[in-house]
Amino acid sequence: MNKIEAKxxxxxxxxxxxxxxxxxxxxxxxVTALIGPSGCGKSTFLxxxxxxxxxxxxxxxxxxxKINDYDINQKSTDVVRLREKIGMVFQKPxxxxxxxxxxxxxxxxxxxxxxxxxxxxxxxxxxxxxxxLWNEVKDRLHEPGTGLSGGQQQRLCIARAISVKPExxxxxxPCSALDPIATAQIEELIxxxxxxxxxxxxxxxxxxxxxxxxxxxxxxxGKLIEVGSTxxxxxxxxxxxxxxxxxxxxG
Amino acid sequence: MTEKPHTVKSxxxxxxxxxxxxxxxGGNCETALGNSIKALCNNDNTIADTVIxxxxxxxxxxxxxxxxVVDLIALRQxxxxxxxxxxxxxxxxxxxxxxGDLAKNISKRTKLIxxxxxxxxxxxxxxxxxxxxxxxxxxxxxxxxxSPEIALDVWEKxxxxxxxxxxxxEEVIKYLKSGNENIEYGSHLLFVTKNIERxxxxxxxxxxxxxxxxxxxxxxxxxxxxxxxxxxGEK
Numbered sequence: 001m002n003k004i005e006a007k008x009x010x011x012x013x014x015x016x017x018x019x020x021x022x023x024x025x026x027x028x029x030x031v032t033a034l035i036g037p038s039g040c041g042k043s044t045f046l047x048x049x050x051x052x053x054x055x056x057x058x059x060x061x062x063x064x065x066k067i068n069d070y071d072i073n074q075k076s077t078d079v080v081r082l083r084e085k086i087g088m089v090f091q092k093p094x095x096x097x098x099x100x101x102x103x104x105x106x107x108x109x110x111x112x113x114x115x116x117x118x119x120x121x122x123x124x125x126x127x128x129x130x131x132x133l134w135n136e137v138k139d140r141l142h143e144p145g146t147g148l149s150g151g152q153q154q155r156l157c158i159a160r161a162i163s164v165k166p167e168x169x170x171x172x173x174p175c176s177a178l179d180p181i182a183t184a185q186i187e188e189l190i191x192x193x194x195x196x197x198x199x200x201x202x203x204x205x206x207x208x209x210x211x212x213x214x215x216x217x218x219x220x221x222g223k224l225i226e227v228g229s230t231x232x233x234x235x236x237x238x239x240x241x242x243x244x245x246x247x248x249x250x251g
Numbered sequence: 252m253t254e255k256p257h258t259v260k261s262x263x264x265x266x267x268x269x270x271x272x273x274x275x276x277g278g279n280c281e282t283a284l285g286n287s288i289k290a291l292c293n294n295d296n297t298i299a300d301t302v303i304x305x306x307x308x309x310x311x312x313x314x315x316x317x318x319x320v321v322d323l324i325a326l327r328q329x330x331x332x333x334x335x336x337x338x339x340x341x342x343x344x345x346x347x348x349x350x351g352d353l354a355k356n357i358s359k360r361t362k363l364i365x366x367x368x369x370x371x372x373x374x375x376x377x378x379x380x381x382x383x384x385x386x387x388x389x390x391x392x393x394x395x396x397x398s399p400e401i402a403l404d405v406w407e408k409x410x411x412x413x414x415x416x417x418x419x420x421e422e423v424i425k426y427l428k429s430g431n432e433n434i435e436y437g438s439h440l441l442f443v444t445k446n447i448e449r450x451x452x453x454x455x456x457x458x459x460x461x462x463x464x465x466x467x468x469x470x471x472x473x474x475x476x477x478x479x480x481x482x483x484g485e486k
Contacts, residue, residue, distance in 0.1 A: 207328060234330050236467030243254075247333045250258045 003028035003168060003198040004049060009063035011044050011053065018044045020222045022063070026215070031190060031199045033213035033230065035206060036245070040219040042202045046170050049200060050086035051079050067168065084111055087161035091173040093153035095145035095160070100137055103145045103156055104128065107164040123163055131159035132189050151182025158189060162197070169193065171201040175208065187212050206246055210234045218242045254332060262327055269319050269340050273347075276312035277391040280347050283309065283354035284387060284450060288380035291361040291443065292373040299358035309351035316344040332467075339464040343394070346453040346460075350387070353446040353453075360439040368436065375422040376443065379415040383447050386412065386454045393461050402461040403470070405454060410475040412451035419444045 004026035011019040019041045026032045034042040044053065051072060053059040065072050072082055084107070096103050104124045107113075114120035124141070128134040133155040137148070145156050154174060161169055171190075175183040190199060190212045203209050209216055210230060217227035218241075226239045237243050244250070257263040283302050290298035320341045323329055329337045386405050393401035423444055427437035455474055462470045 206330065210330075235334065237331060243331050246330045247254075248257050248259060248262065249255050 001028045002026060003067065004200075005064075005066045005069075006045075006048070007064040007066075009045070009048060009061070009065060011041070011048065011062070012060045013056070014058040018222050019048075022224045024217055024224055024227055026198060026200060028198050029194055029196070030215060031194050031201060031213040032215040032217065033209035034200065034202045034217050034219060035204075035209050036219035036225075037250070038204075041222040042217075042219045043172055045219065045224075046172055046200060046202050049168070049170055050083050050088060051077070052083075052088065054079060084164045085166055086168040086170060087164065087166035088170045088172070089154070089157050089161050089174050091176050093150060093157050093177070095148070095153050095156050097144065097146060099142045100128075100145045100148075100156065101141040103160050104163045107160060111164055113164065127159040127163040128156075130162055130193070131155045132185060132192075133159055149182070151178050151185060154178060154182065154186060155189065158186070158193075162193070166197065168198045168200065171199065173202055173204060176204060183208070206234070218245060220245070265319070265323060265327070266329075266333060266336055269316065269323070269336070272312060272316055272319070273340050273343060274391065274395055276309060276316065276344060276347050277387075277394065279305065279309050279312065280350045280354070281384065281387055281391065283351055284380070284384055287354040287357040287361070288377060288384070288447075290358055291364070292368075292377055294361070294365065294367050296362055296365065299361040302358040303355050303362075306351050306355040309348060313344045313348040316340055335464045335467065339460040342460050343457050346456045350450050350453050353450050357443050357446050360443055364436050364439055366436065368440075369426065372422055372426055372440065375419040376440070376447070379412065379419045379444070379447050382408075382412055382415055383451045383454065386451060390454050390457045390461065393458065397461075397465050399462045399465045402458040402465075405458040406462070406470060407475055409451055409455045412448065413476060416444060416448040416451070419447075 002025040004024075006022055006024045006026075009019055009022040010017065022041075022045055024045075034046060036042045047053045048061055048065055049067070049072075051061075053061055061073060063073075067086065096106065098106070101124055104127050105114075105120050108120060108123045114123055125134065125138075128137060133152060136152060137156075145153065148156060154177075158169075158174075175186050178186065187208065190201070193199060201209075201212065213230045215227065216230045216233040218225045218233065218237075218239075220241055226233065226237055226242045228238070232238075233242060234246060237246065257266075283305060286298050287302045289295065290302065320337050323333075323337045327333075386408060389401055390405045392398070393405065420441070423437055423440045426433050426440070459470050
């Protein structure tokens with residue numbers, strides 16, 4: 001079943017068109033990877049999925065993006081509510097300059113998800129456990145989140161994203177600043193998270209896309225050249241452009 | 252699909268080197284097969300010795316190709332067409348190595364026979380040998396040209412090889428039956444015929460690999476089979 005359906009999505013930054021007629025279905029509880037060279041529009045497309053492009057003044061998004069059959073580009077959409085349902089993890093870990101506990105509790109608190117301190121404690125613990133970080137930090141929950149290693153900080157950000165029980169998690173190059181061990185931990189985490197969440201990940205690492213995703217979309221110069229099962233894309237893609245990119249024949 | 256070159260030149264060179272080695276290895280196998288049949292039919296031990304001695308060259312190519320494939324996988328992580336190039340090179344080299352061994356075995360038996368054989372027998376063996384040789388040449392051409400069409404032709408022609416092998420087997424069996432003194436040579440000739448037919452099978456394996464290499468999908472259905480074998484073998 002499709003969680004997200006994008007139809008004829010066009011994005012403009014001022015006069016410059018960044019995405020051209022993107023049609024893409026994103027299946028539920030699977031990992032979809034978006035690959036392509038820098039500037040191809042993959043992050044722009046990712047940011048369309050929770051209307052993060054709204055914060056860029058000159059950015060204009062056209063077309064339809066339906067999540068659970070609801071068009072998120074409607075004027076009446078409550079974007080705060082939308083981003084509660086569609087969380088995001090960025091390239092650089094960006095914990096709040098607060099304690100580990102507060103990093104996680106902030107979201108559930110503002111969304112009124114906990115009725116008591118105990119309930120909030122439970123959400124913090126569950127989120128850290130799901131992000132495979134609990135054992136490493138359970139004795140220092142009231143220390144600053146910025147004191148963690150890069151990999152731990154990124155898992156903290158994932159814990160923060162999942163604390164509000166999002167249905168979709170968007171990840172924009174979540175491992176590009178991490179070492180191979182931290183990367184493997186995040187990839188393992190992605191495998192676990194897909195049991196409950198739909199994940200869309202932008203990555204520059206083709207081997208990472210091949211390892212973690214079930215569906216892959218290849219973007220080039222603002223167009224979605226090909227989308228299909230990851231298996232097919234990396235073994236025998238339909239489009240020559242896709243093959244040239246994944247095999248390292250650039251330019 | 253003609254591929255444009257890789258951005259990283261050394262990667263391109265490594266893949267090219269792999270293809271080149273496989274083509275040279277294939278050429279060696281063609282020579283070995285041709286010579287092994289020539290040696291048998293002309294009772295020429297010198298040529299038979301050449302085949303036997305040159306088999307190490309073919310074996311060394313197999314080891315070399317295996318090493319190159321492992322290096323490519325470990326260091327380059329090839330994908331899509333490059334992955335198929337790499338994996339099929341490994342499989343094709345292993346079929347070629349077997350072809351070399353079977354040709355060598357024909358030559359070893361030639362030396363044990365060391366006698367002029369009846370004309371009708373050598374003619375039958377030459378006939379099946381020639382078609383297998385042609386098949387081998389075509390399959391190597393299809394690899395060089397990345398032609399799934401030629402590969403498919405080769406694959407479909409295996410039936411003819413089977414039929415000619417069976418005719419040849421019948422000749423050998425007649426020869427065996429015609430006198431006790433023929434038992435020793437006749438037994439060798441049964442193996443020789445079987446070896447040629449096995450080479451034909453390896454050629455069709457290679458054809459299947461080339462089809463997969465270019466198309467990215469496997470040839471479907473059973474390989475066409477000729478008449479029932481006279482002597483049941485490994486097939």
